[in-house]
Amino acid sequence: MHIDTIPAPDLAWQQEALCAQTGGDFFFPEPGSSVREAKRICGLCPIRSACLEYALEHDERFGVWGGLSEKERLALRRTCS
Ligand code: SF4
Incomplete structure (x- = not known):
């Protein structure tokens, strides 16, 4: 689950994370x-x-974050750089 990978200072916004309710398998x-x-x-x-x-800021390489897959985040990074 994503919430396990976030450092403590950033956990506040994670309290509303839907993936925390559904589990990380998806x-x-x-x-x-x-x-x-x-x-x-x-x-x-x-x-x-x-x-x-x-x-994007933490260069998360694996999984779906913010609705984008690994490949989609990589493509977004390339178009923004
Ligand atoms: S956008 Fe997706 S991956 Fe990010 S916290 Fe919400 S449900 Fe989880």
């Missing part, structure tokens, strides 16, 4: 598995923007 699927369900949950999450910002 968010760290096996290679080649669908991320559709994780993205659907992220689409309903009130802290999606903060989550994506955190993932």
